[in-house]
Amino acid sequence: MKNLFSSDFKLGILGGGQLGKMMLYDTRKFDIQTYVLDPSDVAPSRIACDHFEQGSLMDFDTVYNFGKQVDVLTFEIETVNIEALEKLEQEGVQVFPQPSVLRNIQDKGVQKEFYKDNEIPTATFEKYAFAKAIPASSRSYPYIWKSCQGGYDGKGVAVIRKAEDLETLPEVPCIAEDMIPFKNELAVIVVRNVSGDVKTYPVVEMEFHPEANQVEYVICPARIDEKVAQKARAIAEKVSKAFSHVGLLAVEMFQTEDDEVLVNEVAPRPHNSGHYSIEGAFTNQFEQHLRAILDLPLGKTDSKVASVMVNLVGAEGHTGNVVYENIAEIMAMDGVTPHIYGKKETRPFRKMGHVTIVDEDLTKARAVAQEVKKKIRVIAQ
Amino acid sequence: MKNLFSSDFKLGILGGGQLGKMMLYDTRKFDIQTYVLDPSDVAPSRIACDHFEQGSLMDFDTVYNFGKQVDVLTFEIETVNIEALEKLEQEGVQVFPQPSVLRNIQDKGVQKEFYKDNEIPTATFEKYAFAKAIPASSRSYPYIWKSCQGGYDGKGVAVIRKAEDLETLPEVPCIAEDMIPFKNELAVIVVRNVSGDVKTYPVVEMEFHPEANQVEYVICPARIDEKVAQKARAIAEKVSKAFSHVGLLAVEMFQTEDDEVLVNEVAPRPHNSGHYSIEGAFTNQFEQHLRAILDLPLGKTDSKVASVMVNLVGAEGHTGNVVYENIAEIMAMDGVTPHIYGKKETRPFRKMGHVTIVDEDLTKARAVAQEVKKKIRVIAQ
Numbered sequence: 026m027k028n029l030f031s032s033d034f035k036l037g038i039l040g041g042g043q044l045g046k047m048m049l050y051d052t053r054k055f056d057i058q059t060y061v062l063d064p065s066d067v068a069p070s071r072i073a074c075d076h077f078e079q080g081s082l083m084d085f086d087t088v089y090n091f092g093k094q095v096d097v098l099t100f101e102i103e104t105v106n107i108e109a110l111e112k113l114e115q116e117g118v119q120v121f122p123q124p125s126v127l128r129n130i131q132d133k134g135v136q137k138e139f140y141k142d143n144e145i146p147t148a149t150f151e152k153y154a155f156a157k158a159i160p161a162s163s164r165s166y167p168y169i170w171k172s173c174q175g176g177y178d179g180k181g182v183a184v185i186r187k188a189e190d191l192e193t194l195p196e197v198p199c200i201a202e203d204m205i206p207f208k209n210e211l212a213v214i215v216v217r218n219v220s221g222d223v224k225t226y227p228v229v230e231m232e233f234h235p236e237a238n239q240v241e242y243v244i245c246p247a248r249i250d251e252k253v254a255q256k257a258r259a260i261a262e263k264v265s266k267a268f269s270h271v272g273l274l275a276v277e278m279f280q281t282e283d284d285e286v287l288v289n290e291v292a293p294r295p296h297n298s299g300h301y302s303i304e305g306a307f308t309n310q311f312e313q314h315l316r317a318i319l320d321l322p323l324g325k326t327d328s329k330v331a332s333v334m335v336n337l338v339g340a341e342g343h344t345g346n347v348v349y350e351n352i353a354e355i356m357a358m359d360g361v362t363p364h365i366y367g368k369k370e371t372r373p374f375r376k377m378g379h380v381t382i383v384d385e386d387l388t389k390a391r392a393v394a395q396e397v398k399k400k401i402r403v404i405a406q
Numbered sequence: 407m408k409n410l411f412s413s414d415f416k417l418g419i420l421g422g423g424q425l426g427k428m429m430l431y432d433t434r435k436f437d438i439q440t441y442v443l444d445p446s447d448v449a450p451s452r453i454a455c456d457h458f459e460q461g462s463l464m465d466f467d468t469v470y471n472f473g474k475q476v477d478v479l480t481f482e483i484e485t486v487n488i489e490a491l492e493k494l495e496q497e498g499v500q501v502f503p504q505p506s507v508l509r510n511i512q513d514k515g516v517q518k519e520f521y522k523d524n525e526i527p528t529a530t531f532e533k534y535a536f537a538k539a540i541p542a543s544s545r546s547y548p549y550i551w552k553s554c555q556g557g558y559d560g561k562g563v564a565v566i567r568k569a570e571d572l573e574t575l576p577e578v579p580c581i582a583e584d585m586i587p588f589k590n591e592l593a594v595i596v597v598r599n600v601s602g603d604v605k606t607y608p609v610v611e612m613e614f615h616p617e618a619n620q621v622e623y624v625i626c627p628a629r630i631d632e633k634v635a636q637k638a639r640a641i642a643e644k645v646s647k648a649f650s651h652v653g654l655l656a657v658e659m660f661q662t663e664d665d666e667v668l669v670n671e672v673a674p675r676p677h678n679s680g681h682y683s684i685e686g687a688f689t690n691q692f693e694q695h696l697r698a699i700l701d702l703p704l705g706k707t708d709s710k711v712a713s714v715m716v717n718l719v720g721a722e723g724h725t726g727n728v729v730y731e732n733i734a735e736i737m738a739m740d741g742v743t744p745h746i747y748g749k750k751e752t753r754p755f756r757k758m759g760h761v762t763i764v765d766e767d768l769t770k771a772r773a774v775a776q777e778v779k780k781k782i783r784v785i786a787q
Contacts, residue, residue: 031728049454053427054431056747322735330710352411354703362689369412383710
């Protein structure tokens with residue numbers, strides 16, 4: 026077996042945002058040599074990698090030349106040049122998750138057809154060349170419009186309540202999808218290593234703000250019936266098997282009013298819904314991703330304690346040098362750990378960090394999370 | 407309150423070994439700007455700090471000039487130039503733990519007298535200008551000889567079984583100390599922040615190899631009577647109060663045959679006996695040290711799960727580029743996390759890393775630790 030630890034082995038990571046930064050804690054823990062490529066010269070990952078390069082993730086030559094230097098190449102964001110990854114793979118660089126997986130995920134139309142072809146339960150949909158091509162008769166309002174390309178963090182998604190809503194949408198290939206009245210939004214992270222070993226993490230639940238329709242808390246374990254949890258894990262494993270990915274696959278799902286579980290979308294990388302695992306799980310998602318792509322044995326996915334995760338996003342009306350108001354106050358609460366991503370400038374709704382709250386008792390962790398959410402504000406100086 | 411996170415605030419760390427490296431994971435998590443000074447240009451901390459300087463920790467000017475750049479200065483090793491720290495403190499740099507604490511610790515003779523003056527239980531001792539000055543009549547064999555300066559990792563300590571054993575010892579100030587027949591060697595980490603809040607971690611136990619008289623496992627919680635555990639924590643708190651340190655203080659103790667608890671020695675920094683806390687505790691010792699010296703609220707010191715820690719030291723007869731033999735095999739075991747310090751070259755007994763084993767059930771963790779210890783070997787290529 027190849028010697029990965031304190032050796033000449035080189036791991037490349039496309040993207041230097043917070044996911045890459047958190048992954049680097051674990052490459053450091055294992056003393057694995059890392060190369061990072063990111064378009065920004067102030068990327069959060071800049072510190073803690075061995076070699077940093079500034080450049081476009083969508084440019085063929087940049088990605089190809091970067092990838093040629095390393096033994097294994099991975100990514101922390103899906104919007105990367107797939108052609109370059111395919112060429113690198115052909116030339117012997119190990120690219121995980123594989124470019125073929127990314128091909129089935131990057132385009133949301135292709136991703137939805139992949140579910141249909143593999144008999145994976147998902148909301149009914151149709152593909153269109155552009156939004157105005159969606160006939161008024163096609164489905165009842167409200168329904169969901171999604172851009173096939175480039176959707177991320179809620180961008181490229183819209184709720185269509187009447188025909189006129191289509192008019193302001195960009196002229197890009199898209200899908201129209203039934204809007205699912207759901208009880209819960211759930212997620213399961215599946216990990217698969219090069220040898221084909223597979224493990225699933227416990228089901229997490231996104232708790233929404235009652236009015237704002239925005240995820241407020243990511244809760245592990247989900248407060249759902251054990252049968253539904255088993256079903257969600259089984260479906261996530263089925264999705265994982267269909268993709269045959271190497272690395273993490275975060276599977277986002279809806280639990281419908283009648284306890285069906287439908288796949289919404291997947292991300293082939295560490296995921297916001299898995300951040301709790303740093304404090305909560307026996308093996309955090311970032312270490313697990315490394316174990317998988319380096320073909321090491323997978324770690325235990327169980328939780329040590331219950332967890333609630335709260336995202337820290339920039340407050341509305343604040344742009345400029347960031348201040349985390351009341352951060353000391355939340356650190357005084359039991360089991361609270363803030364994670365600051367290292368972006369110097371805040372903007373409204375920008376993801377600036379997250380806070381994990383852990384406790385043996387989930388109800389207590391949830392109560393503390395509410396206090397955290399009330400206290401801390403991400404504002405500009 | 408000063409803004410520490412993603413700000414211009416600067417933390418300096420003297421020493422760039424594994425303790426500093428692990429502390430940097432947490433400065434990165436909080437996005438605190440760091441300056442590191444170490445004599446070696448391949449120090450494990452070199453990656454992940456914002457600014458690295460190569461230079462002697464014992465040289466007044468080097469330490470003084472380094473310290474002038476930062477707002478708060480700490481250290482991960484005690485052998486640093488105290489005069490420079492004192493001058494920096496006088497000039498307004500916050501130095502934690504305080505130079506006055508280091509004055510009472512760096513010299514083992516002074517440290518022992520400090521215990522006597524503060525009525526802290528410790529083994530009976532006498533100070534001498536050099537080993538040969540110890541009269542044969544002073545105490546019964548065997549007893550312990552310790553060099554006042556520079557002892558570290560078992561260096562500067564000897565068991566004296568007969569008068570002739572003194573002859574080969576270096577001609578330096580020293581102490582002679584009664585050898586305590588102990589049941590257990592225990593340690594308690596105490597943390598105190600600038601505001602004076604104090605917390606203690608659970609008692610850990612060093613389990614020795616039955617023949618080699620070498621620590622094999624650090625076990626948390628210690629498998630001792632609850633009354634003894636309470637006594638150990640109370641004594642550690644008394645020691646902490648006497649020193650009035652800011653930051654971590656690791657208090658090493660003996661549990662005697664008749665369940666007395668005697669203080670052996672202390673370290674004012676993150677400590678090997680606290681490495682388990684990364685996976686085992688609600689707040690790991692490195693984050694806790696940062697909270698203390700930055701005057702943030704202290705985190706919860708309880709354990710999430712039981713832990714056993716095994717040091718990875720270089721195998722005898724092996725010098726050269728390191729290989730961690732069977733590391734994949736130990737990673738296949740439940741709850742096992744290796745930490746590789748990032749030293750490229752192994753030498754006999756060099757501390758190269760450690761492995762933490764966690765489980766809800768301590769007996770199970772201890773059994774897995776034994777398998778880990780049997781499997782892994784730190785050898786040269």
